[in-house]
Amino acid sequence: MPSDLAKKKAAKKKEAAKARGRTRKPEDGVNGDAEKPEIQENGAAEVNGVDSLAKELDEFELKKTEARAVTGVLASHPNSTDVHISSLSLTFHGQELLSDTSLELNSGRRYGLIGLNGTGKSMLLSAISHREVPIPEHIDIYHLTREMAPSEKTALQCVMEVDEERIKLEKEAERLAHEDSECEKLMELYERLEELDADKASMRASRILHGLGFTTSMQQKKLKDFSGGWRMRVALARALFLKPFMLLLDEPTNHLDLDACVWLEEELSQFKRILVLISHSQDFLNGVCTNIIHLHQRKLKYYTGNYDQYVKTREELEENQMKRFNWEQDQIAHMKNYIARFGHGSAKLARQAQSKEKTLQKMVASGLTERVVNDKTLSFYFPPCGKIPPPVIMVQNVSFRYSENTPYIYKNLEFGIDLDTRVALVGPNGAGKSTLLKLLTGELLPSDGMIRKHSHVKIGRYHQHLTEQLELDLSPLEYMMKCYPEIKEKEEMRKIIGRYGLTGKQQVSPIRNLSDGQKCRVCFAWLAWQNPHMLFLDEPTNHLDIETIDALAEAINDFEGGMMLVSHDFRLIQQVAQEIWVCEKQTITKWSRDILAYKEHLKSKIDKQMHDL
Structure with a gap:
């Protein structure tokens, strides 16, 4: 039988885990605490004022949210770590981007969300992060949307401050350390900090920044001294440091060089919870993803494996679909031809024609295979420029x-x-x-x-x-x-x-x-x-x-x-x-x-x- 002390420790750990789920909020102002602008993500707000660009972006995001209409029903158990939403529809300015489809995100999977420009990939991530779809509260979401605003904080400070619960516990432990009567409570706090690996937080934050290209001296530089591209990297480092349950990344490699892309690919390939990633890089999708979601014709279609596996599976499915479509069309043409020729002939032939007509009606009623509709292909064009002798x-x-x-x-x-x-x-x-x-x-x-x-x-x-x-x-x-x-x-x-x-x-x-x-x-x-x-x-x-x-x-x-x-x-x-x-x-x-x-x-x-x- 477990001792009272063991039971107590187990209960404490359980409570700590619950607290993490409650307090670890994403800081992009999407699913965080609206009352605390100083911790909203990506520098959306700073205590000492917000730069005009961030304000503009906030207003733009608000307008987008107002112009968006989302409906969906939670199909998974409310306490599950998987998210299944049925009957999902999404419109933007009245234009339907998703129609009566399902969103399925399972714990432990890393999804690549792909589809043509303008079909609504970023809009879907934004709707998820704003909880416009019914995602259970115990699943914390972090949506990386833009760079941190310039500030007096160093890159390392900005990454470490993101972990609200750890900071809160450390402050509380510091306060209790001066009070003899609170020894037991202090021990509990240290237990929870140990779970959060608090003593290694600085080392972990530094390792992530290093992977994204920050030298030791750069990690101590103030954010106001960095370009937008580097501040985007700080925002990405915060996301990786926090380890949320659901991480949403929209083109995370856009501001990275090849070195950082290679490091990030390796880092994300180890992500253990739910990752949804929009990326244009097939190479990156291959290295990171366990599953692909294809947004096509207002539906979300799911494929197992990385991008190369998706291409192979999709080709096979479409080839089979076209074979089925062509066979059905041949059958329909043959039956229609027979009915037209013999529908008014002798009694025997007329009966056979009627039988074929019923077969045709059943085929139509049970749903015919649709023709494969490929993604629109386009061809860029750079006009002829004429010759210039070398060296140019x-x-x-x-x-x-x-x-x-x-x-x-x-x-x-x-x-x-x-x-x-x-x-x-x-x-x-x-x-x-x-x-x-x-x-x-x-x-x-x-x-x-x-x-x-x-x-x-x-x-x-x-x-x-x-x-x-x-x-x-x-x-x-x-x-x-x-x-x-x-x-x-x-x-x-x-x-x-x-x-x-x-x-x-x-x-x-x-x-x-x-x-x-x-x-x-x-x-x-x-x-x-x-x-x-x-x-x-x-x-x-x-x-x-x-x-x-x-x-x-x-x-x-x-x-x-x-x-x-x-x-x-x-x-x-x-x-x-x-x-x-x-x-x-x-x-x-x-x-x-x-x-x-x-x-x-x-x-x-x-x-x-x-x-x-």
């Missing part, structure tokens, strides 16, 4: 640093690029990949040396801030006609925009109502119509769906000009790059093998670093 751009003994007080990013660079160039730039964040593209376009000037460009060369640079130049109140059609007034006919411009996957209402809706992926397509249409000789693409896959990335890869391969690419998408690099240049240690080195060998090299490097920590 010459880099001669170039060194660069941002100021005299900062270290050199590059020293003594020597290379040339021309219209045959197909290069992917890789290397850790801060090594100067984007800086190099800015030097080549002339946006930055070398500190030493010279960059010579052909007098007629036109460079088109795509970067992740390009969407900021869009005029949100204009439609894509109006915006493109304003940018390219030489195209007079609306129909001609409609065709141009259509090449980039924007069709019908999307062409005439205000740009602000488009999804992030659709806004990126407007940018690609704008960029292509500049008719550049060289494409400089800095993270072009952010927010694009997998089908669009494949279309982009095809267009790059068909393009007759040169291309330099910065991307964290291993598959895109594999599809389009003929050379891989590593930007590191103030120089550029050519990698002799392919990008997958480079990924293995990064894995080994990261394993060694983590082992040494």
Whole structure:
């Protein structure tokens, strides 16, 4: 028989576990405590005021929530750790995104949520995190939506403060330590802190930040001194540190370099509860996911296995479906033909025709197999640019640093690029990949040396801030006609925009109502119509769906000009790059093998670093 002390300890542990479930609230202002703005996630609010961008984003999110209507019924047991919602429907501004489908999320599974841009993937995550679907209260949800706001706190402080219960218990233990009469209660608190691994909290937070690219000194830097991309990494570190029961991540690799992507893939592949992940990277989905949810034709369809397994299973299912569809259509055609020919013939033939008519009616009543409807395919297009004799751009003994007080990013660079160039730039964040593209376009000037460009060369640079130049109140059609007034006919411009996957209402809706992926397509249409000789693409896959990335890869391969690419998408690099240049240690080195060998090299490097920590 267990002793009273053992029973008491077990009861305490149970209570501690319950407390964790109650108090560990997500801090994105979605499922957290609205009365405490200082702990709302991603810097949505800070005690000493909110920056205007965060305010704007909050208002935008509120408007989205108000324009959204969600219905659904909890089908799983209220105390279950699995979530099953039946009869799920979701509309946004009256447009139906999901219709009478089911949401099934089981504990221990890692789901990749995929589907075309604009079908409602991010909207679904937002609805889940706002608990607009009936998710039991004991399941805490953390939805990573945006970067932390600038503040005086260090990166390490921001990660550690996220664990409310641990902080609360540590403060209480500190208070009780000075009171002799509270010895028993203090022991209970220490027990609960031990469960939360409190003494290792700092080490764990530091390890996560290190994995996401923060050096020891960077972890002590104030958040206000970081760019938005780095503050996004802090927000991601908070999510990983907290270990919520349900973690919702929307394109978590968008602000990461290849090193951090490899680390995050490894980290998320160990997640033990419920993970729902939107990602455009097939490689990342393969490394992380145990299941795939495909949002297609307003339904959620479920597949076991990673992305490659999903593709294989879907192909097999669709092949069988089409075989069944074709067989049924043949049977129907044959029966209709027989009925038409013999329905009014001799009594015997007429009886047979009537029998076939009944069989046909039964087939229709029991439901016919539908024809397979494939995802819309699109083909990006970069117009012919004409020939320019090499060298198009010459880099001669170039060194660069941002100021005299900062270290050199590059020293003594020597290379040339021309219209045959197909290069992917890789290397850790801060090594100067984007800086190099800015030097080549002339946006930055070398500190030493010279960059010579052909007098007629036109460079088109795509970067992740390009969407900021869009005029949100204009439609894509109006915006493109304003940018390219030489195209007079609306129909001609409609065709141009259509090449980039924007069709019908999307062409005439205000740009602000488009999804992030659709806004990126407007940018690609704008960029292509500049008719550049060289494409400089800095993270072009952010927010694009997998089908669009494949279309982009095809267009790059068909393009007759040169291309330099910065991307964290291993598959895109594999599809389009003929050379891989590593930007590191103030120089550029050519990698002799392919990008997958480079990924293995990064894995080994990261394993060694983590082992040494």
